[in-house]
Structures are given as C-alpha cells and as structure tokens.
Amino acid sequence: MDWAYFLQQLINGLTLGAIYGLIAIGYTMVYGIIGMINFAHGEIYMLGAFHSLITFLICQAAGISGILPLTLLLMLVVSMVMTSVYGWGVERIAYRPLRGSFRLAALISAIGMSIFLQNFVQIAQGARVKAMQPFIKGGITLMESPNFNVQLSYMQIIIIVLTFVLMVVFSTLIAKTSLGRAQRACEQDRTMAGLLGINVDRTISTTFVMGAALASVAGMMVTLYYGVIDFYIGFLAGVKAFTAAVLGGIGSLPGAMLGGLLIGLIESFWSGYLTIEYKDVATFGILVLVLIFRPWGLLGKPEVEKV
Amino acid sequence: MSSLLTSARVTPAEIAKELAFFAVIAFMMSIMILGVETVDRPTGLELALRWDLVILAIASTLVGRLGLIVRREHMSRLLQAVLIVVSAVMVFEMFVRFRDMDDRWAAPVTFDMAFQSVTSVIVFVAMIAVVFAIAYFSASTKRVVTEEEKAQSISSRLQVAYRTNTKKIGFVGILFFFIFPLLFGENRSAIDLATLVMIYIMLGWGLNIVVGLAGLLDLGYVAFYAVGAYSYALLSQHFGLSFWLCLPMAGIFSASFGIILGFPVLRLRGDYLAIVTLGFGEIIRVVLINWYNLTGGPDGIASIERPSFFGLAEFSRRVPEGVTSFSDLFGIDYSSMHRLIFLYYLILILALVTNFVTMRLRKLPIGRAWEALREDEIACRSLGINPTNTKLSAFAIGAMFGGFAGAFFATRQGFISPESFTFLESAVILAIVVMGGMGSQIGVVLAAIVMIGFPEMFRELAEYRMLIFGAGMVAIMLWRPRGLLSFRDPTILLNMSKKEKVAGENS
Amino acid sequence: MTDNKLLEVEHLTMRFGGLVAIDNLSFTANKREITAIIGPNGAGKTTVFNCLTGFYVPTEGRLTLHAKDGPRLLERAEGFRISRNNGVARTFQNIRLFTGMTVLENLIVAQHNRLMDASLFSLAGLFNLKRYASAEKEALERAKFWLNKTGLYEFADWNAGNLPYGNQRRLEIARAMCVEPSLLCLDEPAAGLNPRESAELNLLLQSIRDEQGIGLLLIEHDMSVVMQISDHVIVLDYGKKIADGNPDAVKNDPAVIRAYLGEEEDDELPPEVASDLHLDPKAQ
C-alpha cells in the first residue's frame, strides 16, 4: 500500500468534506426548525460562490488583490452578507407564506425557487464555466516518496482552519445565546414558543440566514480551491450536503459536520482507489443505506412513533 | 396616490420605512449578480458594469411592493393593478436589456426594436392587458368576507359547476384531444406540441397514483421513464423486437424496478422518501452515462426503431420488399404527417388507458387503501392493511405507466440520451401533479398544458423559459397551495347525489 | 370457564430505555365481557394496547389470543397482521380517522382484506367480475349495519373530518367493528363526550358485547362508564397491576384509592387541601 497516496487522498477528502459540512449545517438547521428540506439551499451555496468570485474580480480591478488577507476578508464578508439576503428571501417568498399549509406546497415552491435562482444566475452571469486564476498558490510538502509528494496546499489549510473556526463560533452562538435558545424552542414546539413570546418568524428567518452565510463560505472556498464554478454547481453539492446532514443525523450540528467529512472522505477515496465516474453513485448509495438502516443518522436521535 | 395616503391605516412614514427596507434588500440582491457581469476574455475574467439593471430591479421591487401594500390595505383595485403592471413592465424591460447586452445573442432584440413590428406591439399590449386584468380582478377591496359571500363568489360557483360536471368536462376534453389532429393535421409543430403535452399528461397521471393517491413523495419518477425508454431502445436494437412487443415489456421492467427500489425504502416517511427517490433517479442517470458499452454513455442510443402501424404497415416513404406502407394500405398519398398523427393517437390512447385504470383502481379496495394510507398510516395498520405492500403496489403501478411513457418517448424521438432524464424532469412531473391538485385527473391535464404547453409556445424566450417556469411554480403554489383543482370526489355515495355532496361542502 | 378465555396476558413487560412503562403485567380477558383497564395518566394503559395490537414489540412476556381456531401468540405477529389474521381491532386515544374520506369509505376501508381477496388483487375488480361485485355489496351491507348501529346513517356521505367530535368517536368504533374482530380494544372512547353521548356510548358498548359476542378491552377515565358497564376491572399504576376484580371490589380497594389520590404526596400539600382530598372518597 502506498501510504503517501493514501495520505494525499485523506487530505483532499477532509478538505472536500469541510466544504460539504458547511453546506450541510444549513440543511440540518432548517430541517430542525421547520421540518422541511430547504430545496434551494444548494442554489444559495452557488450564489455564495458567484458573489465571492465577483468580489475577487472587483478587488483585482481595484488593484488590491495583492493584499491577500484583505481580499480574502472582503470576499468572505461580502459573499456572506449578500448571500444571507438571498437566504432570507428564499424563506420569505417560498416558505413563510406556506408555513402551516400543505407540506408538498412548500416543497414545490422551494423547487421552483431553486430552478428560478439557477436560471437567474445563468442569465445574469452566463452559462459558461467561470474559471479563475489560482489565487493562493503553494503549500507544504508533507512527505516525499519516490514517485509521489504529499502536498498540503495553503488553500487546504485555510479551508480546514476556517471551517473549524466557523464551527466553533456557530456552535457557541447556538449553545449560549438567546437566539440559540429560541431556535431550540421553535424546534420543539413552534406554537408554544410563540405563545411564550418568542418571535417565531424572526427565529426562522435567522436560521435561514445563518445557513446561507455558512453555505456562502463553502461557495467561496470552492471558488478559491477549484477555481471553476458555474450556475449548476448547486444541485449536486446540495444533494451531497443533504446526504451528509442525513448521515450525521438531521438536526444535529456536529452530525452535519461529521457527515460532511465522511462524505468528502468517501468521495475522495472512491475516486482515488476505485472509479471516478461512479463517485456520485457511491454517495447516493450511502444515503440510501443510511436511510434504510439508520434513518436517524450517526449522531441523531431515533424518532419514536407516537400512537 | 392621494387615496393611498388618506384612506390607509398605515401612515406614510410606515410605508416609507417598509419601502426603504425592501429597497435595501433589492439593492443587496442585485448589486453583484445583476450589477456586475463576469465576462470571459482571452486574458481571463473581466467585469462589465450594468447599473441600469440594478436600478430597474430596485424600482420594480419598490413599485411591486407598493402594489402589495395597496392590496394588503384593501384599497383601490385600479391602483393595485396599475402598480403591478408597472412593476411587471420594469421586470420585462430588465430582461430585454439582458438580451441587448449579451453578445451571445446573434440578433439582439431590444425593447425599442420590439416595438417596430406590429405583432410585437400587439403581443406586448395583450400581455399588459392580461397582467392588468389578473391584478384587477384578483384584487380585493373588502376586508371581511363572510361564509355566505364566499359561497356565492364566482370561484365557488365555478367549483360547484366543475365538480358536478367532471364527467362531461372530461368527455368534452377527450373529444377535443381526439379531433385535434383533424383541426391541426397539417401543422407539424402543433401536433408535436400536443404529443409532448400528452406525454407529460400521461407521466402526470402515472405519478398521480404514487403522489396524489398514495401520498408517497417521489422525486425520482424520471428513473422509471428512463428504464422504459432504455428497455425499448435496447431490446429493439439488440434483439430486433418490435415496439408492440417491447411496450408491455418496458412497463414490466419499470414496474419490477419500482418494486426492487421501493421495497427497502418505502418504510421511510415523507421527506426522506423524497430524497432517497431523488438519489435513485440520479444513480440511474449516472449509470446510464457511465455504462458506455450498454447504453452508449452520454452519446445515448440513436436510430431507434419507429413503431409500425400495429405490425401491419410501415410509415416510411420507401419500404423494403414485402412490407406494406401505410399509404398503400389505405390507398392514400404518402405524407410525413401520418406517422406524427399516428404517434399522437398512440400516446393519447396510452394516456387514456392510464387514466381509466387509475379511475377504476380508485374505486377498488386497493385504491381506497392508497388514499387511506395517505390519510393515516397508523390507522391503516390497525385495520390490518399491509402498508408496505399497499405502497409497493402504488409505486409499481405508477412506475409501469412511467415505463410505457418511456418506451413511447424512445420510439417517438428515435434517439435517447441521459440528458432527457435529469432531476429537472422529475421536478416538472411532480410539479404537474401537485399544481393540478393532488389526485385530480383533470388538474393534471390543466397543469401539463400550463407547464409544458405555454413554455413551448414561447420558444423565442428560450433562456427565460426556465426562469419563468421556476417563478411560475412558486407563484402557483402561493396562490393555490393545494393545486388548481384540489377536490376529492368520494368513491362511493350512499344517500346523497354528487350535486348535494358538492353543494354541502361549499356552503 | 377456561373456554371463555379470550386473551391471556402473561408477564408483559415493556421498557423504553430506562423507563419501565409496563412491569410484569398479567391478566386475562374473557369473551362476552367488557374488561376495563384504568389507572392514572402515564400508568401504561395505552402501551398495553400498543403491545396487543402490534405497534410495540414487548420487551418480555406472552400475549395469547384464544381465537376460534386455536390460540395465537400476538407478540410474534408483525404489526398489521394482528388485525388481519387474529382479529384484534382498536381505536385510538387521539382519534385517527381518514378525515378526508367519507364516513362510508372509512367503513369500507376497514374491510380491505376481505375485499382485496375477493377482488383477486384488483384484477377481478378491474373487470368488475361477479365475484367482486357481490363481495362489495356485502361490505356495503355491513357498513350500513354499523352506520345504523352507531346512529351515523344520515352522515354516511360526510367527510369524516367534518363530523362532530362525539360522532367521530363512534365512527372509529364502527370502523373497528367492520374488521369483525374477536377482541375490540377501545382507548378512552368516552373522552370529551357530554353526559348524553356518554350514556349512548354505554349502550353501544353493551350491545356490542351482548350481540356480537366478542370481548372488549376498555381504557377509560370516566368512572361512571367503568362502573356501569364493565364486568372486570384492572387497575394499573406506574406500569404495575395494583388491583384486579369486579368493579365493586376494585372501587373499595385501598391501593386503588391511594393510587388515584396519591397519599404519599399528602405531606407536601397544604393541610386544608389534604383534608379536602380525604373527605372526597368518603363523600362518594
């Protein structure tokens, strides 16, 4: 066995997994609070990618792209803020008016929203793949072996560290603040929470916004890491991130991150050792298996059927 | 504006605040995606600024929002309608400008140019009139609506009329579809469009069994469509089997597929089932793309055999020795339309079979069990109904009709590739079912016409088609969450006539 | 006497994680009798029903139903089979009707298995063969019988969800009876009924017992119902059986009084409340 190759796949898998995990958190939070899949979440991630790309290009045009930390910070902040507005809008238009109505209605309106956003970006920004020059180059060579050097690029370090920091910040936010308490209360019983003076509408909006903010960071990472994006990247990433959320146990934040990492690793190892073509089949296969044998996921709680 | 400011319960300051808020939102949403375009240049990506679009986006949001405020405060209908029309025109202008700017378009059409042709003006005016009419007549000026008023309202009377006459409406509809080729027999695109709509009607009816009756959310229905299409294509290519033999086989393959897939996953509830079926749909597509030896991969399968006239005659102009041609069989002149019209009738019959079988099954124990399962699975179990088998039967029967439709699709196109079986396709079929009104057969027809027919008619809008499609999906769901025709007809009545039942529910 | 046994519950235990919802419960229920199970909220009554009707698999214990063709072990059967093969039907504490379907349809769905067999998995039905037509007619007759019996005939074409509450309760009983069970389990059928409806319910349950000759298991809080119509009362508290016997014996059982009034907690109550509580049973 070639350990160098294995290590490289592990690093790549973790990087990819961190990105999936960030998207998955949005699914898990929204599902937790309104009990529905946010079908437009993949599109939010795609919008995040576009916003960060455009911010980068603006920085470049303004001649400040040489100042690396400033550019990164701008990309992060701008794409988080702008994309959050889209997250807010999705909830406001596709979900809120249908809350408490027929379940499938919200699902269809969310799918409609997703189709709309996809085509909106396609029209506004063109259907072609957007390729960007590598921005953060270089890395550390971890291990040298005769035919293969294990690389940990700076970009990978940034992704993993940033994901970790965001996880800590958001977990604290949800565990310690009154916002987090309001979210948990709404998860348990929305009507009761409302009666007790919690602004349910605002809490749900905030949940969408938080999910969107994290997804936009994932979008930014993908833009920087792969350097190519198009209007269609949201669908597959969305489905995979949802798989990650289910794998980890829907409703559980650490679960979403764990699920994301696992999906990333599986994908990376599957492509590395088996066939790259069927890597998506592997992901979906896992989703199906998890749902059949452990529908509550790795870290979730089994739901009891009340009779 | 004076009426807005004087009769409102809200103060101008409040309105200003609300508008300012939405202006900020519109600004943030549009500033980068609309305001800055990334342009490919040989040197890399560059930016082009489009401030006018941002301004239009903000302006249309503001005007539209103002319209909604007027509506919310139940003020002047006219004002509502005007505001909404103005907002719509701004959105329209926005898209026209897109076209104008984009160098991908060979012949850019600008707003001004559009006015140069008379028909465009007419179309444009007609569109404005329609928007105006919808906005005006759906506007509400009264605050309270009593139950009585509701019962007497136009929509309610329409409902009663519709529900008591479903049979007649259905009959007229079927008649219309039967004589359609007589009316448009020489118009190739009309027949093509009607055939396409009919495919979706059939798919909608098939999925309606699964989603509408059994309440199982299936986001991967296209998988069965694909299995049907590929079964026919492969059977006919490798074994030279005829379409008429393959049609039932395609149905059986799809149904078996439904059973194999359904068995492990049908225990899952609602959304999980949706996502697993979505996953299955994608797996099938990925396999179709990658199993190159069998399926031809992304290239698909070409020159699939066209159907014969029930094995009696062929539709081609020149037929091989010993084979009758359709025109000879009936002693008429050859026309390329014959095959198209035949295909149209074929899908019409297939769709009608789907419909009649569904209607009949609904009144049988199996159909009642489907509906009962949709209403309450736990109660079903307590009555000794096997939930898994019942769901499985719905899944398999729905899949079977999907398979038939798939085989038809393959023989009509003569070419299939994984491109035709994407998630979007599943979403469209599901949207047809849900928008039609779950379980409503006529609703599916309406929704299919709205969703497939209209966009196809506006082919020139090409790029915007899917955009409008998505927005339309959202709008229809917001307007009628339960679908266009969401009434359930009882499968059996004891004391009442249907009329009495309907009237009773509407009062 | 042994012939008359319908249901034997032996050493039934049900645990949910650390919680013991039913603790080593044994009792028997007879044919042509109404056996009431009473006890404070959370005592585990509904859980007993869930074990009997296949919604939960008991942690331990044996549940034997003495059906016409010999004994059957209920804990072995998979959920829906209990109703299908063994004839145990039930109602639910929170009514579970098919609310979007009509009253009549509710009753016909309950006869699903018989009709399904007659329709040869829908084939005979699809072509409307005589075999199916006659089965459907029979089902309709049975449904009409129970509609009359529960006074719902005139509501037959209403959507079940539009019925007044009391009628919904009765419809649920009618629906369970259309299964033609040998054991009918009723979970708080009188909850939410007014006194007149409650009295009508008593008559209905008695007539089911006397005319259909089946056994009834009844969970009920309304003591007037329990005392009037049950032949046999079992009292549960914290999952344990604390009394078992005829209504009068149970009524005066000190353990039962204690369970219902919670003597242990008296110390914490203000003196005037505690004394009120003690006066109450004597007043009854």
Ligand SMILES: Nc1ncnc2c1ncn2[C@@H]1O[C@H](COP(=O)(O)OP(=O)(O)O)[C@@H](O)[C@H]1O
């Ligand atoms: N599925 C379950 N999971 C966990 N605990 C349960 C479950 N079902 C019932 N319980 C618990 O078992 C106990 C008995 O409940 P139940 O049988 O409903 O009482 P009751 O006598 O009021 O009908 C309660 O403490 C309840 O919380």
Ligand SMILES: [Mg+2]
């Ligand atoms: Mg109970």
